[in-house]
Every structure is written in structure tokens, then in C-alpha cells.
Amino acid sequence: MDEERLRSVLESLLFAAGEPVSIARLSAALDDAPRAAIQKALTAMATAYATENRGIVIEEVAGGYQMRTQKDNAAYVRKLLAARPPRLSRPLMETAAIIAYRQPITRPEIEQLRGVDSGGVLETLLEKRLVRIAGRKDAPGRPIIYETTAEFLELFGLKDLDALPDLSEFREIERTIEEANTGPVRGVETHPEDADAAVDPALADEVGESDAADVPPDDDKSSR
Amino acid sequence: MSDEGAPRQIAADGTVRFRLPIYEGPLDLLLHLLKRAELDPHDVTASVITEQYLAWLELLGELNLDVAGEYLVMAATLLLIKSFAMLPHPELADTEEAEELKRDLVERLLEYQRYREAAEKLHERALLGRDVFTTPGEAAPEDANARQFTATIFDLVEAMGAVLKRMAEKVPRGIVLRDIPVAECIPRIMRALEGATRIEFATLFDDAGDRSVVIATFMALLELIRRREVRAYQEVRFGPIFLERAAPSTAAENPA
Numbered sequence: 001m002d003e004e005r006l007r008s009v010l011e012s013l014l015f016a017a018g019e020p021v022s023i024a025r026l027s028a029a030l031d032d033a034p035r036a037a038i039q040k041a042l043t044a045m046a047t048a049y050a051t052e053n054r055g056i057v058i059e060e061v062a063g064g065y066q067m068r069t070q071k072d073n074a075a076y077v078r079k080l081l082a083a084r085p086p087r088l089s090r091p092l093m094e095t096a097a098i099i100a101y102r103q104p105i106t107r108p109e110i111e112q113l114r115g116v117d118s119g120g121v122l123e124t125l126l127e128k129r130l131v132r133i134a135g136r137k138d139a140p141g142r143p144i145i146y147e148t149t150a151e152f153l154e155l156f157g158l159k160d161l162d163a164l165p166d167l168s169e170f171r172e173i174e175r176t177i178e179e180a181n182t183g184p185v186r187g188v189e190t191h192p193e194d195a196d197a198a199v200d201p202a203l204a205d206e207v208g209e210s211d212a213a214d215v216p217p218d219d220d221k222s223s224r
Numbered sequence: 225m226s227d228e229g230a231p232r233q234i235a236a237d238g239t240v241r242f243r244l245p246i247y248e249g250p251l252d253l254l255l256h257l258l259k260r261a262e263l264d265p266h267d268v269t270a271s272v273i274t275e276q277y278l279a280w281l282e283l284l285g286e287l288n289l290d291v292a293g294e295y296l297v298m299a300a301t302l303l304l305i306k307s308f309a310m311l312p313h314p315e316l317a318d319t320e321e322a323e324e325l326k327r328d329l330v331e332r333l334l335e336y337q338r339y340r341e342a343a344e345k346l347h348e349r350a351l352l353g354r355d356v357f358t359t360p361g362e363a364a365p366e367d368a369n370a371r372q373f374t375a376t377i378f379d380l381v382e383a384m385g386a387v388l389k390r391m392a393e394k395v396p397r398g399i400v401l402r403d404i405p406v407a408e409c410i411p412r413i414m415r416a417l418e419g420a421t422r423i424e425f426a427t428l429f430d431d432a433g434d435r436s437v438v439i440a441t442f443m444a445l446l447e448l449i450r451r452r453e454v455r456a457y458q459e460v461r462f463g464p465i466f467l468e469r470a471a472p473s474t475a476a477e478n479p480a
Contacts, residue, residue: 018359057356068356077357085354091248093343101342113336115294116249156349157356165345 001033007041020064020154062153063160086128086155095121096130100152100164104134104145122146130155250298251336253280258333265333269309269326274302301325375456375465377446380425383465384442387429391438404436409444417454417469425456425465 001009013029014021023035023042030038042065046058055070069077077083088096091114098113099105110118125131134147148161158164254268257276267273281299308322350356375383416423428445432438445467448454455470 015359066358068350068352068358071350071355074355074357078354081357083353083357086351088347088351090343093347094248094340097343097346098339100346101339113332113339114249115251115298115332115336117292117294155352156346157352158349165342165349 001030003037003041006030006033006037007045010038010041010045014058014065014067018066020061020066020150022064025064059157060159061157062150066154068157091118091121092124096125096148096152099125099131099146100148100161103147103161104137105147106137106139106143106145108143110146249292250277250295251333253277253295254298254333255337255340265330265337268329268333269302269305271306274306277302301329305329373458373460375458379458379462379465380442380446380449380456383425384438387426387438388435391429391432391435404440406440406443406447409437409441410448413441413444413448413454413467414469417467422466422468425467428467 009030010026013026023038026038027033027035042058046065049056049058053070055073056067057070059066059068061068078085094114095110095118098110102109102113107118107122110122122131126133128151129149130152131146132149134145136142137145152158153160254273254277255265257273257280258265258268261267261270261272261276263270263273278299281295284295305322305325308319352358413428416428428441429438432441445454445456449456452470455468456465457468458465
């Protein structure tokens with residue numbers, strides 16, 4: 001199969017599949033065409049799509065290649081499809097992020113990090129298939145451990161877990177902690193007299209804010 | 225933004241309900257208070273934060289809302305740290321302990337904050353279904369199967385418990401001593417599964433007369449599952465358990 005023909009077939013395969021397709025699967029569909037040739041053709045196609053400002057892009061997602069619409073065109077596509085964007089509340093995103101960065105992780109570990117019961121959010125993540133049960137931890141009580149799924153990578157357009165947003169500033173924060181540990185204790189203050197003044201306006205503000213809180217409508221809470 | 229009345233709703237039964245900003249636990253609330261005071265997590269023990277935190281809990285109490293235990297634990301920690309700082313003779317205080325408490329709290333806050341930031345970054349990415357779209361593709365034929373959950377031993381035991389409970393209600397307790405060999409129950413289960421593509425777990429025990437039969441049948445079922453001759457699955461989590469013959473690989477190879 002010459003290169004032009006190969007590209008043509010690959011284009012059809014990616015279009016028809018919709019989901020991310022691994023090079024291994026493409027190769028199998030192509031009667032065991034050499035993977036290197038497929039890889040090369042895909043890279044060339046992705047570049048061509050990008051340089052020609054096409055409405056479709058070819059991206060590496062969840063261990064495979066996938067055709068996706070150009071994100072600058074999102075508003076038009078949404079209108080055409082009357083698409084409802086996925087509802088991802090902040091607690092849900094927080095929990096998903098913790099699992100993504102710390103997997104495999106148990107529910108008590110998640111709750112320790114969030115400081116709050118996370119059973120409902122976990123159930124929602126399982127239902128949305130962004131997270132799955134990876135087995136049980138070899139520890140007392142054999143707690144269930146969770147990990148993210150291919151659907152998680154697909155939703156956020158990630159090639160793999162290494163492609164998660166870099167958290168390099170974590171190191172900076174850790175350094176700050178180090179310094180705080182060795183340095184003098186900040187913030188342990190003794191000014192009880194100015195506390196009273198601060199309380200009341202704060203509360204008024206708190207309640208007033210409620211309906212405009214920057215929290216997205218909380219699906220996992222209200223549905224329970 | 226309305227500044228009063230908005231969070232209050234009167235429900236059909238006349239009770240007053242309040243909608244409050246949803247703080248996802250004490251760490252979330254503390255970060256919010258710090259941000260508003262333009263402080264960073266290292267200042268979590270500032271007295272203004274402690275006071276506002278406690279005022280918030282008090283408000284929840286006044287509104288007759290249940291304050292989750294984790295909020296109270298955090299309040300206790302904040303007060304303990306504060307009490308150390310307020311001792312007239314600081315040299316008498318266990319400053320080691322106070323510092324350690326504070327350090328742990330600051331670390332928890334920073335760690336929580338970094339995951340929150342990570343979540344925000346993820347949410348800003350080109351989201352499938354919001355910013356980017358794909359072709360629907362052909363639904364894979366095995367998709368229906370993929371949605372099934374394999375029932376665990378716990379699901380089975382729970383379903384078993386339900387069967388026994390129902391039985392206890394129906395059948396007057398008599399004294400029937402019988403030995404039911406598990407091996408005898410196996411062909412009965414297989415026959416039941418032959419007639420249908422699948423049967424519901426509970427129907428397996430429909431004509432079981434007493435507990436010993438039920439238990440022997442259950443043991444036989446576990447044995448069949450262990451041998452991978454029968455598969456137990458649920459279509460929804462915690463839904464009814466269905467049984468089916470597992471993929472008859474041997475039967476297909478040697479048609480009788």
C-alpha cells in the first residue's frame with residue numbers, strides 16, 4: 001500500500017471509529033501494516049490538518065489517535081447538536097484530580113485529602129465511568145482502590161497520565177513548607193480584641209453571596 | 225446580587241429552607257475565608273480566621289443545620305492552637321505541639337489547594353462534549369455486556385440473606401433434619417439455566433422448601449461460579465443479580 005493510499009484508509013478508520021484508536025488496532029485493521037509506517041502517516045496527517053486550519057484535528061488521546069473538531073469552532077458545533085456540555089461540579093473535579101494524580105488510591109485517602117466525605121462524588125465518578133475500581137489494597141480491611149479510566153483521558157484530551165497538567169509548583173509549595181518548618185511560626189496571633197469586629201460583616205457577606213456562589217450547580221448533591 | 229431573603233425558601237410543608245453556599249468541608253471553608261481575608265494558608269491560625277470559622281459554624285447551628293463532624297474537629301484544632309498562643313506565659317505552653325498542629329494543618333491546606341488548582345486546570349482543557357466533539361462511531365456490539373457489573377461474593381451473600389429472610393417470614397419453623405448433598409443441586413441449577421438465557425438469582429430458590437435446600441443450592445451456585453460454568457452479574461450497581469451460563473467454550477468445541 002503506498003503512502004497516499006495508507007493515509008486515505010487511516011482517515012476513514014479514524015473517522016468511522018470516533019473513539020481513540022491505538023496504532024496496534026489500526027495495524028490489525030490494515031492487515032498488519034507496519035506500525036512505523038502508520039505512525040509516520042498519522043504524524044504527517046496531524047501536521048497537515050493543523051497547518052491547513054482544518055475544522056478537524058487529529059490528536060493523540062488515551063493511548064490512541066482520535067479525530068476531534070477544532071476547538072475554536074465549539075460554539076457552532078454545540079448549537080448544531082444542541083449539545084449539553086458534561087456537568088462537572090467542583091467537588092467532582094477535585095475528587096477526579098486527586099484520583100488522577102494519586103492513583104491507585106482508597107476512599108479514606110481521598111477523604112483525608114479533601115477533608116470531607118466523598119462517597120457520593122465517588123459514586124458519580126463511577127457512574128460517569130471516569131473512575132473505576134482497580135481492586136483492593138493489600139492493607140488491613142482490604143479497602144477498595146480507585147483509578148481513572150480511558151474515558152477520563154478522553155474527556156480531558158490527555159494522551160496518558162504523564163500528560164496531566166504539570167504540578168511543578170508543588171515543589172515550590174513544599175519548599176515553602178520546609179522553610180516554614182525551620183523558620184519562626186507565623187500567624188499564631190494573639191489579638192482576640194479585633195476578632196469581634198471582623199465577624200459580623202463577614203457573615204452578612206456570606207449569606208448574601210449564597211445564590212451567586214461560584215460553585216457550579218452541584219449535580220451529585222442535589223440528585224441524592 | 226440580592227443581599228437578603230434570597231437564600232430562604234418556604235417549602236410546601238411550611239418549613240423554611242435555606243440555601244447556603246456549599247462549602248465542601250472544613251478545608252474548603254478555610255481556604256475561602258483565607259482568600260477573602262487576602263491571607264495565604266500559612267496564616268490559617270490568624271485569629272480572624274478562627275473567629276470567622278467559628279461564626280460560620282454557629283450560623284449553621286442557628287439554622288438548625290447538622291454540622292458535620294469534620295467541621296467540629298477542625299474547630300477544635302483551631303481553638304487548641306489559639307489557646308496555646310493566648311497563654312499568659314508562652315514559655316509554659318507546649319510550643320512543640322502547637323507548632324506541629326499548625327504545620328500539619330498548613331500542609332493539609334496547601335495540599336488540598338494544589339489539587340483544587342489541578343482540578344481547575346483540567347477543567348480548562350478542551351473538554352470532549354463541551355469544546356471538542358467526535359463522530360459518534362458505531363456502538364460496539366459488546367457494549368451491552370460492558371455495562372454489566374460482575375456480582376461479587378458480597379452481592380451474592382447479601383441476596384442470599386434476603387432470600388433466607390423472606391423464607392423465615394413465610395415458612396413456619398419446623399424441625400426438618402435432612403442432608404442435602406451440594407452435588408445434587410448442581411444439575412438442578414444447570415437445568416434451570418438451560419431453559420432460559422438468564423434467570424434472576426431469587427427465582428432459583430422459588431421452590432426450595434426449607435433453609436437447608438436454600439443453603440445447599442447456594443453452595444452449589446458458588447461452586448459453579450468458581451468453576452466458571454455460571455456467571456453472576458448485575459445490570460445496575462446494587463440491582464437484581466442475574467445468572468447465566470458462562471460462555472460455553474467446551475460445549476462449542478465438542479458438540480454433543
